[in-house]
Amino acid sequence: MSTDTIISIRHLYKVFGKDPIKAMKLVHEGMGKDELLDRTGHVIGLSDVNLDMERHRIQVVMGLSGSGKSTLIRHINRLIAPTEGEILLDGQDVLQLNAEKLRELRRFKVSMVFQRFALFPHRTVMDNVGYGLENQGKDKKTIRETAARWTARVGLSGFEDHYPGQLSGGMQQRVGLARALATDAEILLMDEAFSALDPLIRAEMQDILLDLQNELQKTIVFITHDLDEALRIGDSIAILRDGAIIQTDDPQNILMKPADTYVADFMKDINRARVLRVRAIMEPFQEGDVGPIIKNNTTIEEALQIFAETAGDKLVITDKKGEKVGRLTVEDLIRGIRRPTTAEIQADALENAN
Amino acid sequence: MFWSNEFPQLADRTLRQISKAIDTGYLTFSREYGAGIEAFFEPLLFFLIWFERMLLGAPWWVIVAGTAGIGYLASRRWKLFAGIVIALCLIGVFGMWENTMRTMAMILVCTLLSIVIGMPIGIFMARSNRGQKTILPVLDVMQTMPSFVYLIPVVMLLGIGRVPGLIAVVIYAIAPVIRLTNLGIRLVEKEALEAADAFGASRLQKLLRVQLPLALPNIMAGINQTIMMALAMVVIASMIGVRGLGQPVLQAVTNQYFALGLFNGTAVVVLAIIFDRITQGFGLRLQKHQEGHR
Numbered sequence: 119m120s121t122d123t124i125i126s127i128r129h130l131y132k133v134f135g136k137d138p139i140k141a142m143k144l145v146h147e148g149m150g151k152d153e154l155l156d157r158t159g160h161v162i163g164l165s166d167v168n169l170d171m172e173r174h175r176i177q178v179v180m181g182l183s184g185s186g187k188s189t190l191i192r193h194i195n196r197l198i199a200p201t202e203g204e205i206l207l208d209g210q211d212v213l214q215l216n217a218e219k220l221r222e223l224r225r226f227k228v229s230m231v232f233q234r235f236a237l238f239p240h241r242t243v244m245d246n247v248g249y250g251l252e253n254q255g256k257d258k259k260t261i262r263e264t265a266a267r268w269t270a271r272v273g274l275s276g277f278e279d280h281y282p283g284q285l286s287g288g289m290q291q292r293v294g295l296a297r298a299l300a301t302d303a304e305i306l307l308m309d310e311a312f313s314a315l316d317p318l319i320r321a322e323m324q325d326i327l328l329d330l331q332n333e334l335q336k337t338i339v340f341i342t343h344d345l346d347e348a349l350r351i352g353d354s355i356a357i358l359r360d361g362a363i364i365q366t367d368d369p370q371n372i373l374m375k376p377a378d379t380y381v382a383d384f385m386k387d388i389n390r391a392r393v394l395r396v397r398a399i400m401e402p403f404q405e406g407d408v409g410p411i412i413k414n415n416t417t418i419e420e421a422l423q424i425f426a427e428t429a430g431d432k433l434v435i436t437d438k439k440g441e442k443v444g445r446l447t448v449e450d451l452i453r454g455i456r457r458p459t460t461a462e463i464q465a466d467a468l469e470n471a472n
Numbered sequence: 473m474f475w476s477n478e479f480p481q482l483a484d485r486t487l488r489q490i491s492k493a494i495d496t497g498y499l500t501f502s503r504e505y506g507a508g509i510e511a512f513f514e515p516l517l518f519f520l521i522w523f524e525r526m527l528l529g530a531p532w533w534v535i536v537a538g539t540a541g542i543g544y545l546a547s548r549r550w551k552l553f554a555g556i557v558i559a560l561c562l563i564g565v566f567g568m569w570e571n572t573m574r575t576m577a578m579i580l581v582c583t584l585l586s587i588v589i590g591m592p593i594g595i596f597m598a599r600s601n602r603g604q605k606t607i608l609p610v611l612d613v614m615q616t617m618p619s620f621v622y623l624i625p626v627v628m629l630l631g632i633g634r635v636p637g638l639i640a641v642v643i644y645a646i647a648p649v650i651r652l653t654n655l656g657i658r659l660v661e662k663e664a665l666e667a668a669d670a671f672g673a674s675r676l677q678k679l680l681r682v683q684l685p686l687a688l689p690n691i692m693a694g695i696n697q698t699i700m701m702a703l704a705m706v707v708i709a710s711m712i713g714v715r716g717l718g719q720p721v722l723q724a725v726t727n728q729y730f731a732l733g734l735f736n737g738t739a740v741v742v743l744a745i746i747f748d749r750i751t752q753g754f755g756l757r758l759q760k761h762q763e764g765h766r
Contacts (some may be wrong), residue, residue: 195670197666197670221672221673222672223672224669225671225672230667230670230671232666232670235663236663236664236666236667237667238664238667238686239664239686240685240688249671249681250671250672252677253671253672253674254672297671301671307670
């Protein structure tokens with residue numbers, strides 16, 4: 119896998135309060151979050167966040183409410199300015215941009231989808247979708263054509279002249295998505311974009327997003343507090359707690375090797391059999407292994423199903439190219455479903471620290 | 473002495489001196505700059521006269537059809553169209569056509585002037601908390617000060633006639649436009665503004681495409697109020713020589729002509745209703761997008 123970093127966040131701090139610079143000094147001297155709040159009234163929003171995001175991938179940032187997710191994503195297009203740190207987009211530090219350059223960035227390179235849609239109520243669906251193009255200074259004809267195309271692409275043909283207030287939540291967020299995609303920005307920021315929707319619509323929107331992503335290959339930063347959603351769409355997941363990142367990894371690895379008990383607690387209600395892929399738990403392939411052949415992105419649940427339907431005692435696993443890369447027994451599968459114990463997590467964490 | 477029944481006021485002589493000082497000070501100021509200020513307002517006078525002549529010169533049925541047409545365009549209701557036609561025809565039949573046109577010209581120019589001056593002030597107030605804090609009390613004073621009081625300096629400065637009348641009316645009527653422009657912009661949802669920022673809108677783009685359109689229903693309510701207040705000033709303005717429906721009313725008051733007062737007063741009310749329905753109809757159509765909101 120290529121490691122082509124597009125967004126790079128370095129030592130990012132955000133302190134909210136009257137005199138953040140002064141409070142920052144205290145933080146560097148080692149003062150904790152609670153003490154800082156008690157003594158100075160300042161709140162630490164983000165604390166030493168480091169995160170590299172790869173081009174064309176979906177980076178999920180997840181955490182509970184108040185963990186700083188929305189603050190973090192707003193730093194990428196500088197809707198919020200950090201107290202300290204760097205945000206590099208293709209090597210360019212966003213903080214060094216002057217007002218005009220920053221507007222250019224927001225017009226052409228980064229676009230955004232909001233939790234509560236943030237559509238313009240006085241504009242029709244078409245005019246909402248075309249909004250970013252107006253700011254780009256495109257001519258009317260181009261705006262109309264592009265907006266019509268994206269409106270159709272998100273399945274809203276026939277609603278072009280409706281106002282947002284006349285649409286359901288799911289449809290409104292389709293408008294939000296189309297508005298963000300229409301600018302052809304390379305980076306798409308999605309701030310809890312589907313959290314306000316009911317579960318069925320949410321799943322539908324996730325499908326639309328994954329479908330679009332297959333075709334468009336954007337770099338997407340997706341904020342959510344919903345673990346199922348994170349596991350479903352994330353190529354990589356960063357877990358945020360109290361403004362600090364605890365773990366950034368492939369979803370499979372987070373399930374198999376949680377960084378600490380907090381992360382493990384997070385995962386405990388997840389149906390592991392349905393989420394884990396066999397590649398995360400398989401043993402290396404050995405010559406002479408025979409059995410039903412399955413792909414490495416098969417879930418444990420599906421693999422168990424195949425066992426139940428066939429006579430063999432092993433499964434052979436192939437990678438994308440069709441090469442045999444691993445094998446699994448029923449015992450391996452069952453072991454995969456088991457959650458790591460607290461002792462194991464702590465031992466792992468200790469090992470990583472050394 | 474201090475605890476006696478009478479309030480310990482300044483000596484009569486002192487009071488007289490203070491008043492005199494203020495009066496002579498202002499008098500010198502108006503002698504010095506009066507002509508210049510008058511010249512400054514000259515274009516306004518020309519515009520007002522031109523507008524008045526246009527309304528008076530046009531055939532009556534053009535005005536009736538035009539006003540009713542605007543009413544229909546604003547509200548998309550034929551009922552309003554018919555109502556305006558009947559009301560204006562009645563005014564004409566009762567012999568008040570010319571004065572009504574003069575008042576209409578005056579009101580429209582005052583409103584236009586209030587919008588041109590008031591909206592930028594409102595926008596400025598919405599952007600600056602300090603600006604808001606300074607301007608709000610000034611507006612309060614302008615609205616509560618008895619209007620006769622500020623007629624005096626205006627007349628001292630510019631004499632009697634249309635322009636001082638115009639200025640007096642604008643001072644009295646401009647406050648709602650300013651207030652509701654400010655309020656309307658401040659009430660625009662934070663989320664819409666953030667979205668505008670996130671898509672790289674400049675300040676001007678944000679103002680023209682997001683803030684003002686979303687504030688427009690409120691601004692329209694302000695304009696409506698301004699028109700109503702300007703109409704209320706018509707009679708008072710007639711005291712300093714503004715011609716129109718106010719003059720016969722003034723005449724009626726001094727000579728106890730009840731019928732004359734009633735007719736002309738009613739004509740003012742009819743004008744008020746017409747303006748009100750037109751602006752409200754327009755305001756409602758601006759909120760069309762809120763139809764079907766849950």
